[in-house]
Amino acid sequence: MKKILFSNLIRPHLVGIAPYSSARDDFKGDAQVYLDANENPFDNGFNRYPDPHQKEIKNLLSGIKNISVDNIFLGNGSDEPIDLLMRAFCEPGLDNIIILPPTYGMYKVSARINNIQIKEVLLDENFDLDVPKIERAITPKTKLIFLCSPNNPTGNSLNRQKIKSLLNSFDGLVVVDEAYIDFADEPSLLALLSEYENLIILQTLSKAWGLASIRLGLCLANAEIINLLNKIKSPYNISGPNQKQAIKELSNIEGVEGKIEAIKKQREYLIGELMSLSIVENVFPSQANFLLVKTTNADSIYDYLTKQGIIVRNRSKEAGCHNCLRVTVGTEDENKIVIQKLKSYA
Numbered sequence: 001m002k003k004i005l006f007s008n009l010i011r012p013h014l015v016g017i018a019p020y021s022s023a024r025d026d027f028k029g030d031a032q033v034y035l036d037a038n039e040n041p042f043d044n045g046f047n048r049y050p051d052p053h054q055k056e057i058k059n060l061l062s063g064i065k066n067i068s069v070d071n072i073f074l075g076n077g078s079d080e081p082i083d084l085l086m087r088a089f090c091e092p093g094l095d096n097i098i099i100l101p102p103t104y105g106m107y108k109v110s111a112r113i114n115n116i117q118i119k120e121v122l123l124d125e126n127f128d129l130d131v132p133k134i135e136r137a138i139t140p141k142t143k144l145i146f147l148c149s150p151n152n153p154t155g156n157s158l159n160r161q162k163i164k165s166l167l168n169s170f171d172g173l174v175v176v177d178e179a180y181i182d183f184a185d186e187p188s189l190l191a192l193l194s195e196y197e198n199l200i201i202l203q204t205l206s207k208a209w210g211l212a213s214i215r216l217g218l219c220l221a222n223a224e225i226i227n228l229l230n231k232i233k234s235p236y237n238i239s240g241p242n243q244k245q246a247i248k249e250l251s252n253i254e255g256v257e258g259k260i261e262a263i264k265k266q267r268e269y270l271i272g273e274l275m276s277l278s279i280v281e282n283v284f285p286s287q288a289n290f291l292l293v294k295t296t297n298a299d300s301i302y303d304y305l306t307k308q309g310i311i312v313r314n315r316s317k318e319a320g321c322h323n324c325l326r327v328t329v330g331t332e333d334e335n336k337i338v339i340q341k342l343k344s345y346a
């Protein structure tokens with residue numbers, strides 16, 4: 001069991017901070033008349049404040065993911081926990097985080113907004129962790145290391161043993177962003193939460209669950225971290241309509257599983273078709289719902305596709321991604337169109 005000294009990690013001014021106490025926090029249960037929150041009394045379906053603790057969603061997620069509700073924080077997209085983790089643990093101008101390019105862009109953006117120093121350690125030639133190199137970059141001021149597995153934009157899962165060895169050697173917090181875990185063969189690291197107090201897992205309803213529009217991100221971690229995030233979040237961070245939609249979708253697991261299978265099948269179709277094109281040099285193995293495709297000329301192909309009304313992501317400026325485009329797996333029809341257009345690129 002890896003323990004952490006929480007008091008060494010939390011920003012000093014947040015120790016013992018009292019959260020905003022919302023009207024509904026003081027009263028638990030069902031009442032006949034609610035005159036405590038200065039709401040408008042005329043019922044239009046939206047006139048009441050939503051549950052600040054999103055209990056119904058957390059109960060559903062607790063069953064689906066087999067973890068306690070005390071280990072679940074819900075944010076307005078994953079963006080919110082990414083930002084809150086930095087605000088909770090990193091002293092601006094003093095502390096630093098480690099990120100591992102090529103990776104998701106939001107860690108860097110959030111760190112910059114919060115004036116937190118960023119240390120970059122490149123992934124190795126297989127887009128996997130170079131643990132000794134990461135360990136050499138750690139300083140006493142390193143609070144968070146952001147890993148992304150399966151990694152965006154490369155699509156591979158990071159080696160589990162390497163993640164574990166980092167969890168063992170690092171006395172700060174390791175954030176593993178599992179936005180794409182539902183498309184992966186390997187299971188989530190969730191089972192390790194009880195072994196490692198310094199493990200924080202991010203998941204989202206934006207990808208496999210098909211709910212990008214409602215902005216619902218999950219942060220799964222030990223209860224002390226979850227408590228702290230709950231104290232510093234804005235009180236009603238998940239809107240009522242969004243909570244409702246999440247509850248509806250989370251109650252239909254079969255629907256989600258069907259969509260995941262369809263996307264995985266289309267992923268295989270796209271790989272086969274892309275590999276047969278002369279302008280494609282490599283399609284990197286993917287555990288996600290997108291493919292990183294190494295082409296003969298990413299900028300030119302990207303411009304061509306854009307003119308044809310097909311938008312992919314040009315990742316050729318990212319470390320280790322020269323001439324690479326990132327293509328999301330779409331519907332069968334969408335994938336056929338992108339292949340057909342690529343065939344007509346000359």
Ligand SMILES: *Cc1c(COP(=O)(O)O)cnc(C)c1O
Nearest residue numbers: 077078079104152179204206217
């Ligand atoms: C898409 C994505 C997310 C999801 O972000 P939301 O704010 O939850 O929509 C998180 N992490 C990575 C690496 C992603 O690619």
